[in-house]
Structures are given as structure tokens and as C-alpha cells.
Amino acid sequence: MPTCLSDGFKVTAAALEAAITPRTKWLILNSPSNPTGAAYSGDELKALSEVLVRHPHVWTLSDDIYEHLTYGNFVFTTMAQVEPALRDRVLTVNGVSKSYAMTGWRIGYAGGPERLIKELEKLQSQQTSGACSIAQWAAVEALNGPQDYIAKSRSVFKERRDLVVSLLNEADHLKCPVPDGAFYVYPSCADAIGRSTRSGKFLRNDEDFAAALLEEEGAAVVHGAAFGQGPNFRLSYATSTEVLLDACARIQRFCSGLK
Ligand SMILES: Cc1ncc(COP(=O)(O)O)c(C=O)c1O
Known part of the structure; x- marks a missing residue:
């Protein structure tokens, strides 16, 4: 969706409402964002979530890959946190590429409703036959190890x-x-x-x-x-x-x- 500099390159609730049609399937939201670096505050996400609650046919993919790369007093928040009513139609994706500078390891992960994750598994196991186990263990270590x-x-x-x-x-x-x-x-x-x-x-x-x-x-x-x-x-x-x-x-x- 188009955004503008005066809105900090962020989609407003009104623009989201206007863009949704009966054929809309997913909102793909990336915050902090590639390419603009824009990041949605908890209040901004809440405003978007109120629109989404009114449109039960629309799912949200929240790409949180830059979760840890925020600056100053900005507090990272994600859609699944702000509106419990959306939980069964939010897919949260993340990975170790950015926060842990592990781009080459090719490990990403997702959390969402069980029935969606089951379908994702089917698709992914046929497409890539699974991520390399060595890279998976390296990612586990990154996520569970010291975070300094x-x-x-x-x-x-x-x-x-x-x-x-x-x-x-x-x-x-x-x-x-x-x-x-x-x-x-x-x-x-x-x-x-x-x-x-x-x-x-x-x-x-x-x-x-x-x-x-x-x-x-x-x-x-x-x-x-x-x-x-x-x-x-x-x-x-x-x-x-x-x-x-x-x-x-x-x-x-x-x-x-x-x-
Ligand atoms: C918004 C966003 N999501 C996901 C990725 C995925 O990165 P990777 O394929 O390295 O895990 C990138 C990388 O540039 C990105 O900018």
C-alpha cells in the first residue's frame, strides 16, 4: 500500500480500511521496515488491529525480522501482542539473519495458528525438504545463548x-x-x-x-x-x-x- 513521508511511511488505519475488499486475503506488515526503516508503535498497531477485527476474512503476516533493531526510546511491539482477538489469524515470522547477523545460515521461523503451521510444514517440506540441522542448532544457540x-x-x-x-x-x-x-x-x-x-x-x-x-x-x-x-x-x-x-x-x- 502506498504511504507517505508525512505519515512516516506508515499505513494509517483509514488507508487500511479503504484498501480492504472482499477479495483481500492478507495484510503483510513489516515493522521495522525494509526499505524505509519505519516502525509502528503499539498505538499505531492497535489502530490497525481495530480495522482488522472488523474484517474477519483478512489474515495478517507480521514480518518481525528487524525486531531487535530499533533505536532511542522506540519500543518494539507486534500485532499478535496488541489484539488477542486476532491471534487465530496472525502469522508472525522472524529469523536470525538480521538480529544475529546470521544471513548466510538461512534460518527463519514462524508462529501462528496450528492449522496454518501444519499447512506451511507441508509446503516447506516439499519445497526445501527442511532447513539444514546444523544451521538450525546454530540458530537455537543464538536465540538461547547470551543476548549481549x-x-x-x-x-x-x-x-x-x-x-x-x-x-x-x-x-x-x-x-x-x-x-x-x-x-x-x-x-x-x-x-x-x-x-x-x-x-x-x-x-x-x-x-x-x-x-x-x-x-x-x-x-x-x-x-x-x-x-x-x-x-x-x-x-x-x-x-x-x-x-x-x-x-x-x-x-x-x-x-x-x-x-
Ligand atoms: C523485511 C525482510 N524480511 C525478511 C528478510 C529475510 O531475510 P533472510 O532471507 O536473510 O532470512 C529480509 C532480508 O532482507 C527482509 O528485509
């Missing part, structure tokens, strides 16, 4: 988020909101559209912006239209501070050359 790693990585990510947001806001023609979670920022490049780069390339849209930035400065971002939400771009700060400083300097140089 999470606080450490969260504080490093917060520093990187703040650094990237401030450097992008110093760049000409960009506006970068401060996201509450995940490891992405999603600045608007609306003011860069309709301008030309130093080498004379005219920027018609955010795709042109991202392509010219890559060609002229060697910095890679993903254009917002690829996610259905532009003119913006997504920058991931899941990399070293050194790389981020270099990338932001390149973006600043690129933007200062736009005419």
Missing part, C-alpha cells in the same frame, strides 16, 4: 544511522527523515529530480538519480520506485563506518554538482 551482542550491535547501528542521516541532510537537494528501526534510511530526492548532473545527465526520476550516482561517483543505492515509493532512495547502513563516510561524501559531491 544485540545491545552492542544496536548501539553501533544507531551511531551509523545518526551519522548517515546527518550527512545526507547536509547534502544539497536531499531530505532524510530519521527512521526508528532496521538498517536503512530512505531520503527524498524530489528536489534533485529535473536537474542535470555534472556530466550533463538529466535526472527524470529516482531511477536516473541512482543510476547516475553509481556511474559518476560509484555509490550504490536502490531507487525508491523499485519499492513502489519514490522519488526516494534506500541506503543500507549495514556496513562499516569507514565505507559509510566514503559513500556519503560521494553522495554529497554528486548532489552539489546538480544544476
